[in-house]
């Protein structure tokens with residue numbers, strides 16, 4: 121039996137983070153946790169791209185991959201609240217990001233928190249644990265796994 125799994129080592133990796141500004145009280149917290157994780161795992165090169173809202177994340181991810189990164193973490197917060205197009209935005213973003221990852225073979229981690237309201241969003245973005253840190257670990261694991269499966 122030959123088994124594969126990715127480590128959390130960050131040395132030598134070129135990573136990207138695309139973070140949306142909508143609900144940036146929470147998205148900036150996700151970003152802080154993700155950068156903390158990358159830094160503490162030895163990642164030296166991280167490009168951070170900010171976009172207005174979650175809907176704009178996929179295009180920025182695609183452009184970052186074209187520039188040449190080993191993996192991209194997408195961070196955003198979509199809250200149903202008053203906006204009706206909550207499902208549209210979140211489902212379109214999820215679909216687009218997985219499509220980009222499959223088309224390019226570059227790991228794209230879905231760190232877009234969706235919630236019914238602000239309170240739920242705070243809980244999901246992480247109160248006891250920073251979800252940005254967790255999503256960053258997933259990014260490290262997938263980048264290292266893909267390198268092994270090459």
Ligand SMILES: O=c1[nH]c(NC[C@H](O)[C@H](O)[C@H](O)CO)c([N+](=O)[O-])c(=O)[nH]1
Pocket residue numbers: 140142143172173174175176196197198199200203205206209
């Ligand atoms: O990132 C978000 N964008 C949101 N909308 C903006 C959207 O992502 C685009 O920026 C906008 O539609 C312009 O393309 C949100 N809501 O509407 O509620 C939201 O909760 N989160």
